[in-house]
């Protein structure tokens with residue numbers, strides 16, 4: 382396309398010369414003279430116009446459409462790919478979201494097209510300037526160029542300001558999209574109608590839109606006013622030049638063809654200068670957006686961080702192993718023979734401390750422990766800290782815990798105590814702000830981040846609902862088994878699902894059946910079962926289940942975690958009884974650990990929460 386665009390440039394001087402020649406011949410023609418030479422020039426001119434308009438006019442728009450499609454796909458591919466490689470913490474960060482929206486504004490096609498257009502315009506300007514110089518008109522030429530340059534500089538500055546405003550408005554644009562989503566998406570429709578929020582939200586949306594529009598309007602008005610002077614100067618100079626053509630030096634010797642040629646050249650020069658200025662400004666805007674795109678593409682990726690963490694951890698490993706021999710993690714001073722920490726209240730809040738006898742009992746030593754049968758995993762966490770970007774304080778504050786192979790652990794605590802955050806850290810979805818999370822196999826060999834990921838599985842509270850077939854939803858756990866109908870059905874049955882027709886389309890929005898919240902949860906559990914994981918996270922897996930389904934789910938929990946390590950986050954303290962050890966989290970700190978019986982006996986936070994919950998059923 383670039384070649385076609387540039388190839389059309391040499392046609393301009395030839396066209397101008399043919400016009401001049403034709404006019405001069407028409408002027409000199411008398412009825413006694415032959416028409417042939419004049420007709421030849423006219424046909425030459427017509428051919429040139431056909432070439433310009435049809436030969437170059439057809440392939441260029443076709444190539445433009447194709448390039449635009451390719452460019453858009455490529456931009457989307459790059460941004461989607463990059464986003465999928467970013468750490469979850471960054472994907473959730475508002476600043477990164479705004480960066481992504483700005484990055485998505487780039488257009489590779491527009492950048493190329495503007496660049497080539499600018500090059501074509503520059504060559505065209507050189508050609509047209511050469512024609513004017515051939516007629517000795519350098520003074521008007523310089524005047525026109527100076528005014529065009531002034532216009533370009535001022536337009537460039539105003540474009541920069543408008544682009545800056547657009548960046549500043551990005552968070553509010555996000556809020557506008559959020560309002561629009563609330564007002565149009567099915568998930569929010571129930572509450573919006575029930576509480577009569579439609580009008581309020583619409584008004585907020587309108588107010589914010591109007592404020593944004595006003596801000597933009599003010600900025601555009603100021604920009605246009607700044608450009609007014611240079612634009613008037615440019616237009617005035619151009620107009621004067623064209624209207625006073627006959628007064629230019631040397632004009633007395635020019636033929637009608639010369640006048641026509643100069644008139645056309647000046648008209649084209651003015652239009653080309655205007656276009657050149659617009660393209661230069663547009664290129665500046667593209668350059669700023671390109672900067673945003675590059676900044677987004679340069680964000681540190683998860684794999685880079687993991688590699689860094691792995692090498693730092695490897696360096697530290699020797700030292701830490703030695704340190705652990707001297708000072709094992711909190712509570713490990715008092716282990717059962719299966720390696721479980723004994724029960725204790727880890728803070729002095731309720732009248733006992735680890736030092737003065739906080740250890741009040743022994744954890745069952747049988748537990749769920751296995752060694753090696755399924756390839757077990759051991760987790761050791763020391764001094765774990767985590768702070769969300771922009772948060773004023775740490776969400777997790779110096780956690781020490783260990784989960785030996787084959788151990789079922791329950792994590793309980795009040796809302797906002799940091800349970801889900803801990804799960805995301807252990808699942809490798811967030812990077813710790815401080816401390817070490819170390820996974821090792823049954824033989825104590827440290828596992829790589831990739832190996833850990835392959836051996837983990839999870840049922841999250843906010844699990845992914847894929848509006849494809851039931852088969853695809855279950856097979857996500859292990860795509861290699863997508864065609865194994867018997868296995869897929871067996872996993873669905875084990876998870877208590879009554880939906881067994883694998884090729885059923887799910888999602889009413891896609892013309893399929895809409896599973897209830899509990900049915901979705903069972904499908905997701907089947908997905909988890911399909912992945913032969915060694916460590917399974919259950920983050921409130923029964924939140925949407927009825928009492929029978931909940932009981933079945935906990936039976937299933939025992940069954941599927943047999944011989945595996947598991948971390949169950951739950952507010953149902955009755956279910957925590959199923960665990961070999963219970964950790965109690967409060968304000969980002971572990972305050973108690975032990976079995977259900979031991980913690981009840983301790984009379985601490987767990988005991989208080991359990992009795993409170995039990996009182997409802999008494």
Ligand SMILES: Nc1ncnc2c1ncn2[C@@H]1O[C@H](COP(=O)(O)OP(=O)(O)OP(=O)(O)O)[C@@H](O)[C@H]1O
Pocket residue numbers: 473769770772776794795796797798799800801802803
């Ligand atoms: N993406 C986030 N950005 C900033 N802060 C967050 C984010 N997610 C959670 N938090 C904060 O971190 C703290 C712990 O949240 P978390 O979801 O881990 O608690 P939880 O114990 O799982 O709570 P719940 O029992 O209510 O599910 C809360 O104060 C919460 O406001």
